[in-house]
Amino acid sequence: MAGITGLTFLVLCLPFVGALAAPILTRILAHNAAWPLALAPGIAFLHFILLLPRIAAGQTVSGGYDWVPGLDLRFSWYLDGLSLTFALLITGIGTLIVLYSGGYLKGHPDQGRFFSFIFLFMGSMLGLVVSDSFLTLFVFWELTSITSFLLIGFDHEREAARRAALQALVVTGGGGLLLLAGLLLVWHATGINQLSALLASGDLMRASPFYLAALILVLGGAFTKSAQFPFHFWLPNAMEAPTPVSAYLHSATMVKAGVYLLLRLNPIMGGTPAWETILPVFGGATLIVGTVLAIRQTDLKLKLAYTTVSSLGLLVMLTGFGADYAIEAAVLYLVAHSLFKGALFMIAGIIDHETGTRDSTGLGGLGAAMPLTFAAALGAAISMGGLPPFFGFLAKEEIYTALAHGNVRSIVFTSVAVIGNALMFAIAFAVGLKPFVGQKVETPKHPHEAPALLWLGPVTLSILGLAAALFSGLTHSFISSPMASAVKGEAAAVSISLVPHPGVPLALSALTIVLGVIVYWQLDRARDLASALLPRLGPGPDRGFDGFVTGLVRMSSLVTRILQPGRLETYVTATFLCLAAILLVPPAVYGEYPALPAWPGHVLWHEAAVFLIAVIGLGAVIATRDRLTAIVSLGIQGFALALIFLLFGAPDLSFTQFMVETLSVVILTLVMTRLQLSPADRRPPAQMLADGAIAIACGLGFTLLLLKATQAPFDGRLSDFFNHYSRLIAHGQNVVNVIIVDFRGTDTLGEVAVVTVTGLAILALIRVRAGGARKLVDNDPDRAEERG
Incomplete structure (x- = not known):
């Protein structure tokens, strides 16, 4: 194993x-x-x-x-x-x-x-x-x-x-996000994230209060992937x-x-009223919508694309129908559809490749020039039409066996299946027969048989569709029955064969063929009728998608203009407003204000001097109207803090603070000399008052946070850990340095990289701006005259 x-x-x-x-x-x-x-x-x-x-x-x-x-x-x-x-x-x-x-x-x-x-x-x-x-x-x-x-x-x-x-x-992709949410909800509800384990969990998911929400999310993913109405429009496009x-x-x-996902989840989420209502309704609607839209088309690929939509709808309808043989029918039809639709798409490509057109109104009489392609096309069309001796016949008989019952629900969905299958019958032969028979029509390219690489695929798939039906016993033993058993979650045996069994399903098959022949005979009239009817129903989901995307782009532009106006001042203000709210709102809501600290009974003169220096520096920052003086005065606060660190026995931290403040003042001063800013702060009093209020709110918030943190009981486990292992593992005496370099070395490297990249970006912006300014000067004739 x-x-x-x-x-x-x-x-x-x-x-x-x-x-x-x-x-x-x-x-x-x-x-x-x-x-x-x-x-x-x-x-x-x-x-x-x-x-x-x-x-x-x-x-x-x-x-x-x-x-x-x-x-x-x-x-x-x-x-x-x-x-x-x-x-x-x-x-x-x-x-x-x-x-x-x-x-x-x-x-x-x-x-x-x-x-x-x-x-x-x-x-x-x-x-x-x-x-x-x-x-x-x-x-x-x-x-x-x-x-x-x-x-x-x-x-x-x-x-x-x-x-x-x-x-x-x-x-x-949007459906994929819905699926992700649904899978996470299933995981939360069951505690299981393996499909094989869920299959053995019985009614665990169905009994969960989260079942309906998870079902809707999962169906969102499946319906978008498998082009169910109203998400069907992307597939033909x-x-x-x-x-x-x-x-x-x-x-x-x-x-x-999407169909696979629904079949896989049938033992886990199927068998409920919601499952057996949503899936048949949307599947049946998709079946009818797809076939009606297919009748309207003249492009061979679009005809096949819309019938693919309808076939997917039929599969979804069968998966959720809940009657005996419905899963067996879905299994048979899925295999049959893969064979005949893959073949017909390749044939449409061959016709286009060898004649230069896919327009069915401009094709005819190709059978003599392309006999092998014609044979493969006819075999695939017979299977799609549900005629013996191809596998599509077995699938259609099983569909009617599953749907045909005496209650109103069964009658409605049986009628939907008959109408849909009849229209698909007509389209199958409109693609697989009509271009090859009748009077020969002139095409952009002289038609001839395709090379082997092109006809090998459709011929093989058509033969497989025939062999699967002729040797149905083997097909069921190795394919149909194991697949149906996996979908049902219990042993299932598929036994239908080519031998006709008189009864309602056979009668419904005959009715389907009769209706299909009538539609095929009156195909041009049916196309005109669909073309006249559909525009009256509205613009359709395809145009709705364009409207949705346009609206999304406009809304994004509006939000961007509001939130990203291009002004650094706005960004900084919004950031500090959010910071003040984060720091001040939770204590107010939950009543978690810290206790006021007791004023120390004795303050040493040098400690008071340090605080006085900080206050003087703060006053200088507020009072000055010159930006450069404000930057230098701002450094006084950092130097005062560094002195406090030094007085309280942290010389390495004090040294770091001195370096940071010195470099900050130097860098800000250099930047000021390169940017074209007014040397003085010219904000109006109202703005200065608002900015000051935000600054005070942030400072107050940090003060409350630090007081609350220092008043909490001290947990020394982390300190003990670093004190012990700094010497034992990193062989370092300076615990702070060891933490920065060893324990969180990757984090430090990331910080250094961020600072470096930021510095390079700022340097690039300054150079670009300076270069742009020089270019403006060079292009100004008055200034050029002055330089001359």
């Missing part, structure tokens, strides 16, 4: 190794880099294939490494039927995508960078689905958002690509990415991360 755990860790690292190797191999091998690069996900896929018998037998594979043991933080992974299925989809389809990208982006100057991004995303998604600890889950969750941002914005010179990437990052990205991220991997 230890060997498998170690090997699994190495396999999880393979995509990141591929990301490092991609630019080098692309530079060396040019157009042939795809084949060796595909070995990384291919080896990982083979490893996960070999784990199928172990997982099918009910075992799991787990491992991890401690990060902060004291806080119970680990980087850990956990493989069961659910995570293993996702791992197979990520690495298997990822292998095909790497090969497809080699053909699609052949000759692209940034192909190496693209491969690196793909591998980084692959590793992030793989880490997400095998994560066990909350820490690992969240880290990889956010990494998928960041890497998808890089992939969507790959063509960064186009404004549309930059906008789509930013939009995806904002929506999914992400089609600005190159087609390999669409085929990988937005059909088989990233967009299913």
Whole structure:
């Protein structure tokens, strides 16, 4: 078992190794880099294939490494039927995508960078689905958002690509913060931060008073990631990415991360009225919205993108429906969708690559020129349409078996599923059949069959969709049943096959096909109807996002103008006001004022002289109107304090104080000579009164704080520790020096670095300002004349 755990860790690292190797191999091998690069996900896929018998037998594979043991933080992974299925989809389809990208982006100057991004995303998604600890889950969750941002914005010179990437990052990144809050709340409520331990905790989370709050936060993360209504708008916009990205991220991997999270948490948070209400309602709404918007499109990729939205909605609806066979249906449909949608996206890319267009109204008769692509497209469309003998048929039959019951709730959601599936049927054949049949249409490029790197992916996925249905017994034994068991939290056996079983589900399938054929036959009319209807419903969430971002920017500008006006005086005033409030408000609220100190009975003349010097210096600072005199007078306070330290037996501290005050006066004086400031303080009396009040408040606050601290019982444990170990460990007689240099040496180094950087920054600003002033003088003709 230890060997498998170690090997699994190495396999999880393979995509990141591929990301490092991609630019080098692309530079060396040019157009042939795809084949060796595909070995990384291919080896990982083979490893996960070999784990199928172990997982099918009910075992799991787990491992991890401690990060902060004291806080119970680990980087850990956990493989069961659910995570293993996702791992197979990520690495298997990822292998095909790497090969497809080699053909699609052949000759692209940034192909190496693209491969690196793909591998980084692959590793992030793989880490997400095998994560066990909350820490690992969240880290990889956010990494998928960041890497998808890089992939969507790959063509960064186009404004549309930059906008789509930013939009995806904002929506999914914001959802990630909600997820983080939800996971922390679950951890707080249960005391558990490992998913595998939570799966065995039964009703612990469901019984918690924090359940509803945690559920809403977790759903916020899942719904944004999986593009549920009203957050669905980012996914179609992400089609600005190159087609390999669409085929990988937005059909088989990233967009299913939210669905994966819901399936994973089903044994932990599912089965409640809130779960079985929120998920079906939002999932059903997303299903209908996605299919209606898909009917409106003419771009092949956008058609597929919106049906991906609807398919994700169907998966969410099934996950939360709560009826028998609903989880089994979700499992079957998730696998089927990954196969046929990945294939159809690649086919859309092939059509665009070989004809120069993706507009379905300008395509037709491509079957003769692209027979292999046509065969793969037709197979994927049949599976998406839910027709035998492909795996999509099994998924659709199981969906209707789960939904079709006699109560009102079941009838409503069954109707939603029938309408959504019928529209998806029409769109499937609008993409996989319509461009290849009928009269040949002239295209920008002369169509011909794609090279092997392009057609290998869709052909393989279509064949897998057929084989999975023909050999459904094996598929269920190794994939469907273990996955359903992991999602349900108990043993589940999936047994549906291609043999038709007369009944309500089969009748609903037939109804779906009839409706789908009608919509496909009247596709142009349906498109016109959707185009006329949708604008009447309002601007939509996509424009709402633009309005939100615009409002956020304006609000940020307003807040910045108020809080950051660019005046140092304002910043200093605000800082000291906050400091005075922190020092004075708590004692007033809690009545924690210190007792007044007793006046000493006898004061030595030299002690009184020191205090008198300090008072004289303070008076000089207040009375003088000249800045330079005020700076010098200010040093008198520090020298008086240094004398007090000296009188009370702290010569090293006194020496430090003398040095600090001397350097402060010198530095401030030098700065004054370099800055163009008026030599005198010309503040009006009202401002001087306000500044004086703030200064007195801060001084009073520090006085109260010090009095309160000195009146508390003295705890000498820390002093004893340093007195003992300064000599024993650091071999130093001066305890203060030992503390500064040894015990907190890194802190001291940081302070020195901060002071150095600050000094350099100030010096740079002074030089810039001086240079700017000289430039103004040089550009002033009157002054130039004077110099001449």
